[in-house]
Amino acid sequence: MAQVELKQVRKTYPNGAEAIFGVDMHIDSGELIVFVGPSGCGKSTLLRMVAGLESVTSGEILIGDKVINNVSPSERDVAMVFQNYALYPHMSVRGNMSYGLKNRKMPADEIERRITDAARMLKIDQFLDRQPNQLSGGQRQRVAMGRAIVRNPQVFLFDEPLSNLDAKLRVQMRIEIKKLQRRMNVTSIYVTHDQTEAMTLADRLAVINEGRVEQMGVPMELYANPRTLFVASFIGAPQINLIPVRFDGTSLTNGTLKLAGFSDLPTGVDLMLGIRPDVLSIAPEGQLELNVDLVEQHGGENLIYGALLGTKNAAGDAQEICLKGPQSLLPATDDKLRLAFDPAAAFVFRTDTGERLK
Ligand SMILES: Nc1ncnc2c1ncn2[C@@H]1O[C@H](COP(=O)(O)OP(=O)(O)OP(=O)(O)O)[C@@H](O)[C@H]1O
Ligand SMILES: [Mg+2]
Numbered sequence: 001m002a003q004v005e006l007k008q009v010r011k012t013y014p015n016g017a018e019a020i021f022g023v024d025m026h027i028d029s030g031e032l033i034v035f036v037g038p039s040g041c042g043k044s045t046l047l048r049m050v051a052g053l054e055s056v057t058s059g060e061i062l063i064g065d066k067v068i069n070n071v072s073p074s075e076r077d078v079a080m081v082f083q084n085y086a087l088y089p090h091m092s093v094r095g096n097m098s099y100g101l102k103n104r105k106m107p108a109d110e111i112e113r114r115i116t117d118a119a120r121m122l123k124i125d126q127f128l129d130r131q132p133n134q135l136s137g138g139q140r141q142r143v144a145m146g147r148a149i150v151r152n153p154q155v156f157l158f159d160e161p162l163s164n165l166d167a168k169l170r171v172q173m174r175i176e177i178k179k180l181q182r183r184m185n186v187t188s189i190y191v192t193h194d195q196t197e198a199m200t201l202a203d204r205l206a207v208i209n210e211g212r213v214e215q216m217g218v219p220m221e222l223y224a225n226p227r228t229l230f231v232a233s234f235i236g237a238p239q240i241n242l243i244p245v246r247f248d249g250t251s252l253t254n255g256t257l258k259l260a261g262f263s264d265l266p267t268g269v270d271l272m273l274g275i276r277p278d279v280l281s282i283a284p285e286g287q288l289e290l291n292v293d294l295v296e297q298h299g300g301e302n303l304i305y306g307a308l309l310g311t312k313n314a315a316g317d318a319q320e321i322c323l324k325g326p327q328s329l330l331p332a333t334d335d336k337l338r339l340a341f342d343p344a345a346a347f348v349f350r351t352d353t354g355e356r357l358k
Helices: 043-051 093-103 108-121 137-149 167-184 195-201 219-224 229-234
Strands: 004-012 018-027 032-036 058-063 078-082 155-159 187-192 204-209 212-217 241-247 252-254 257-259 271-275 288-297 301-308 320-326 336-340 347-350
Touching (some): 004 043, 018 043, 018 212, 032 043, 032 195, 043 058, 043 078, 043 155, 043 187, 093 108, 108 137, 137 167, 195 219, 204 219, 204 229, 212 219, 212 229, 229 271, 229 347, 241 320, 288 320
Parallel strands (some): 032 204
Antiparallel strands (some): 241 252, 241 271, 252 257, 288 336, 301 320
16 A cells, blocks of 8 residues: 655657646545546556556656656556456466466465455456456456456556446446455556546546646535536536526626626626536526427436527537436427526636636
């Protein structure tokens, strides 16, 4: 167990591609940090620099109190789990798990003890003599985790370990990883582009955008208090509703829509009003009118999609929004619904910079 520290870490690939622009981060001992962000934002690059699989162009990475920039991957005491499992196909599960330990000349009885413990924890004890191609995807991923666990590392690094699994198994494994990480209390960095995985797994999460950490904090803080349009739109499922507006000195306006309850905003600049789907409610006197397109029944709740009457988005169409409602709310296509929201629960961003203004 160890803390991890990144100081002004930058990465420029040999071909000149700049991937990471000065990341600072402190990860406490035992914490589970999730890096989340869209494809290509630099999550794997950052993780691979911690693992030692990519060089650090400038800045420092510390594990414990030690700068590890020039320490070889095998000496860093980190264990990485990859999306594609990266198991040796010709070796048994036991062989895969023991390989790294044998290389380090660990006594056989100690290896056996570690494998037995990890296999029991991961419920793969009955597969120890099978080869990877005789296992399901979920079982293979467990073996990959087992191989990391037996090394008893200071830090676990996960790069999208669940993306090859089906949706149901992914949820199940995500819960198991969280429980396992809590029990073992090993400092962990987990990379994903899946916001639900990020929200549910993380002690704290770092939202990464184009090689920079846009915001870092506990998941609910990022949800309730996003600093930028990017963070607000990346965190939360279904996605936050974003309505382009302007401020006329007293109201937010778009087409014939006028929304009161906002003040201290700049006039003459493009703004984006952000309203989470669960902040909207049905109310006869509501400020918004929705023309219903589609209802998605999710079991416990329904998601209602439709166009906001009177508004126009950048493409000239009425702005689409989504509302979260109870099971019993089942409007038909083209029904009109009046919706209300509390302005205090909505966000306003500058469209050009993405900065949150309220
Ligand atoms: N070996 C490389 N040489 C040059 N550029 C690279 C290399 N590896 C990655 N990049 C670039 O660095 C940027 C970040 O890539 P990275 O793989 O870290 O993204 P990511 O956030 O992990 O994306 P994904 O979710 O798709 O895995 C991308 O623009 C990518 O094209
Ligand atoms: Mg990646």
